[in-house]
Each structure stands twice: as C-alpha cells, then as structure tokens.
Amino acid sequence: MKLIIGNKNYSSWSLRPWLLLSVHGIPFEEERIALDLPDSRERIARYNDAGKVPVLLDGDLTIWDSLAICEYVSERYLDGKGWPVSVPVRAEARACSAEMHSGFPEVRNRLPMNCRAIxxxxxxxxxxxxxxxxxxxxxxxxxxxxxxxxxxxxxxxxIADCMFAPVAFRFRTYGIELSPDAADYMQQLLETEAMRLWLVDAEAEVEIIDAEEVG
Ligand SMILES: N[C@@H](CCC(=O)N[C@@H](CS)C(=O)NCC(=O)O)C(=O)O
Structure with a gap:
C-alpha cells in the first residue's frame, strides 16, 4: 500500500489517513509531494484526476479523499474497528467526522495547519x-x-480522532484557549507517538508556503 501525501508541515488532510494507518501499525509506504511547487499539480495528477492529496494506492485500487481512505482502511484492514462498535456511538462519531470534514471554514482559513510554527x-x-x-x-x-x-x-x-488531529496542531500553533477537558484531549493527541513522528518530519521540511504562514 502506498499513501501519497503533501508536506507534513502543511497538509492537514494528509495527516488523517496517515495517522490511522500509523496508529494501527498497518504497513504502508509514503510518497511526499511538496505542494505549491511548479511540478506539484502534475505529480499529483499522475495518481488521481481530483488533483488533491491524500491518495491511497492499494493494488489496482486508487482511493482519494481523507475520509474515504479512512473508511476503506477500516473496512479492509481493521475489520470495521476504525469506528466504534455500538450503532448509536458510531452514528455520533460519523456525524462529528462529517461535521469536521465539511465545516469549520473559519478554522480552516484563518488557522492554517503549520505544524512547526508556535x-x-x-x-x-x-x-x-x-x-x-x-x-x-x-x-x-x-x-x-x-x-x-x-x-x-x-x-x-x-477515525473521528484522525479527523480532528490536524486541529490539535492548528490550535497549538495559534495558542487557542480551550476548556480543561478539551485541552487535555488536545494534549493527548499531540503526545501520541505517531503525531510526534509526524511533527519531527514536518520540522525537518524546508519548503515554505507563504499563504499558509499567518500570524
Ligand atoms: N476533501 C479532500 C481535500 C484534499 C485537499 O484539499 N488537499 C490539499 C492539500 S491539504 C491539496 O491536495 N492541495 C493541492 C492543490 O489544491 O493543488 C480530502 O479530504 O482529502
């Protein structure tokens, strides 16, 4: 399996399936395509007409979109355990994930993910x-x-935790104040081994995307 991702520092959508695969120790290769460079678009287009990362390649199958990839990984490799077992709890987890996937435009636009910035x-x-x-x-x-x-x-x-994981990096960068319970959850996400490894790689990247450098 190969996961095509963007810059670890900036690509919030890439983090989600990467985290699910990493936390569960599912073997995969990763290919990083640095975004916003002259050849970025052409390199992504080799894998997927939607022109976005992340993209998962599994044998003959190409799956794009972070949530769709997480769903596939759950069904194919986790026996559905990417979601809670209980039907009502699973319904709520899906509702929260969908809300994150399609909403929060202010958070997305005003607090771009920029992992290494504090x-x-x-x-x-x-x-x-x-x-x-x-x-x-x-x-x-x-x-x-x-x-x-x-x-x-x-x-x-x-998968719900994966969907919100990029927000933990965003809130860390901009020092967003949270209630004690939410702050504790954010800290727990940031201290997860896979999140720490992602951050180490993000900090080692050299590309700068000016539009994502705010504050
Ligand atoms: N809904 C998609 C959005 C993916 C997306 O917008 N990816 C951005 C990077 S974080 C991208 O590929 N941008 C490159 C471009 O638009 O040229 C998902 O969840 O995977």
Missing amino acids: ARQVELTAPLQRETARIDGIWSGCRKRNAASGPWLFGDFS
Whole structure:
C-alpha cells in the first residue's frame, strides 16, 4: 500500500489517513509531494484526476479523499474497528467526522495547519470563536460521554480522532484557549507517538508556503 501525501508541515488532510494507518501499525509506504511547487499539480495528477492529496494506492485500487481512505482502511484492514462498535456511538462519531470534514471554514482559513510554527497570533473574530467553541464542545462532550470505554472521543481511538488531529496542531500553533477537558484531549493527541513522528518530519521540511504562514 502506498499513501501519497503533501508536506507534513502543511497538509492537514494528509495527516488523517496517515495517522490511522500509523496508529494501527498497518504497513504502508509514503510518497511526499511538496505542494505549491511548479511540478506539484502534475505529480499529483499522475495518481488521481481530483488533483488533491491524500491518495491511497492499494493494488489496482486508487482511493482519494481523507475520509474515504479512512473508511476503506477500516473496512479492509481493521475489520470495521476504525469506528466504534455500538450503532448509536458510531452514528455520533460519523456525524462529528462529517461535521469536521465539511465545516469549520473559519478554522480552516484563518488557522492554517503549520505544524512547526508556535506562538502565532491571529485575530479571534466572532465567527472564528464560535467555531473553536464548537470544537471544544465536541471534544469535551464526546470524551466525557464515552470515558467509560476509553480516553478518545468515542472510547477507543477511531477515525473521528484522525479527523480532528490536524486541529490539535492548528490550535497549538495559534495558542487557542480551550476548556480543561478539551485541552487535555488536545494534549493527548499531540503526545501520541505517531503525531510526534509526524511533527519531527514536518520540522525537518524546508519548503515554505507563504499563504499558509499567518500570524
Ligand atoms: N476533501 C479532500 C481535500 C484534499 C485537499 O484539499 N488537499 C490539499 C492539500 S491539504 C491539496 O491536495 N492541495 C493541492 C492543490 O489544491 O493543488 C480530502 O479530504 O482529502
């Protein structure tokens, strides 16, 4: 299996399936295509007409889109354990993941993932604060409700944790204040071995994408 990813420092979508595969110790090769360079588009197009990373290649199969890749990995390699076993808990995990996948435009635009940057300051506009508060509510609420079955959002580590993992790097960079429960969850994500390895690689990258350097 080969996962095509973007810069580890900047590519938030790439982190999600990379994390799922890494946490579960599923063997895969990775190919990094640095984004925003003259040949980036052409290199990605060799793998996928959608023109985006991440892309997973498994035998003859090509799967694109971070959530679709996580779903495939769960079904093909984890016997469905990428999601919680309980139907209602799984439904909520999917709802939170879908909300993250299609929402939070202020967080995406104003707090770009820039793993190696710290102590950046941005204006906390009202719409941005509403979104960070919503994420805080998801993190603290889910964790509290599912604490009996494990320390992650829905008990055991799941695709939902992968979907929110890039947000932990974003909040770290811009020093977003969180409730104690949400801050604890974010710290737990950041201390996960695979997240630390991702950060080490991100810090070693040399490319700078000006549009992603804010604050
Ligand atoms: N919905 C897609 C979005 C993927 C996406 O936007 N990837 C960005 C990098 S983080 C990309 O490939 N950008 C390159 C480009 O647009 O040229 C997913 O979840 O995988």
